[in-house]
Amino acid sequence: MITISLHPDLQKYVPSFKIGCIQYESIIIDSPPKELKGRIELFQKTVELDLSEQPITYYEGVKEWRQVFKQIGADPTRYRPSHEALFRRLKQGKGLPSSDSSAIVLNNFFSLYYQMPIGLYDLEQVQGPVEVRTGKDTDEYEGLNGRINHMKGKITNVDHYGAFGSPMVDSKHSAVSSNTKHILQLLYLRPSLSENDAHALTDNIGEMFQQVHGGHVETAVLSKHRPEIK
Template sequence: MKISLSNDLITAIPQFQLGVIYYHNITIDESPQMVKGRMLFFQETLYTDIVDLDISSIKEVQGWRAMFKQVGTNPSHYRPSSESLLKRIKKRQFLEPVHSAVDINNLFSLEYKIPLGLYDLDRLKGDLTIGIGSSTEQYEAINGREISLENKLISSDEQGPFGSPYVDSKRSIVTKKTKNALQLVYFLPQTTMEDAHRMILSIEKLFSQINGGESKK
């Protein structure tokens, strides 16, 4: 499976960076207590750190808001998924466990304050393109709403769009039946190669430790 960036995305964000991890033969189940405990502890700690902050003042949030603007998205109306998670934590609306794949994805999205996408690889067809959505593109999101993808950063396969750092599609959702998965890590343009590599290794290590199988980045 080849993954490429569209010309319009390269023009809008010349230094766009994306981390890619493939997982095969994984077993997804309820998260073990270690992951649940780590997630709760991290949310409690993060709440203490941000409760008195304006979320928009966080540098990672500012960076992603700027990227949304660069592709034509109004970040005040359509927030990056990482910002939405942070807003929930500030309201003390802590995330409930889903399963061992989504929980780890959310944990690292909160830790690094950037969007992460997790997709069922067997539901995707052909090569993938990361680009900017057109006025004719839309999908049913994981929240059940039909959303327009115009001027939004999107991931597409030969069937059409399936993901976005705004909100992902229902078509590509990862469940306990998922055996093969694709994880996209949406780095900020200013992230160094050293930091990006360190983050990818941390994500891959914990995901594989909990869900088994083989991974490739």
């Protein structure tokens, strides 16, 4: 697995901060299988029904990640975690973002189902080592939202060349395409998860993603007990 580390400053703000790391090799990205699309559509309808009567904070994972942003020093009403943005789309009747990529469709489903942000990165566009830390003045990138995202004081993934992703939005540079064969998936795990549950969830997501895309998978969890993997 590519070298990934968790900066200790993050755990000063959030002592139980954890990142699930999954690396996939030799995968094949295609259109989502019909069975997968059907399951996601059913889940989407359930969420839309819930949100027709409940606020976004009905979901514990939304409340928890808002609190993480506050503890880091980022305003969660101005900078929204990516899974909250997905829930908001469903509450507003916009549906999930349209995509013919099995990887992106499945990633969005995991993010909603497990109520946490999840980043997906083309490993051929990432030059290790990778560090997850709070952003500095110079950390910025063009995001998938079409804007230049300034990452000072926000949770940021940084490689040899600079910032390339976050729990809010990922960069165009490291985006996964239909030609991507090697992926780094970062799970911004809910801090309330125990160490054992964090490992089990990371392994489970890696296995389910591999079932759809083939290839090889390797998983690990970054935490105060293991702040770096190689």
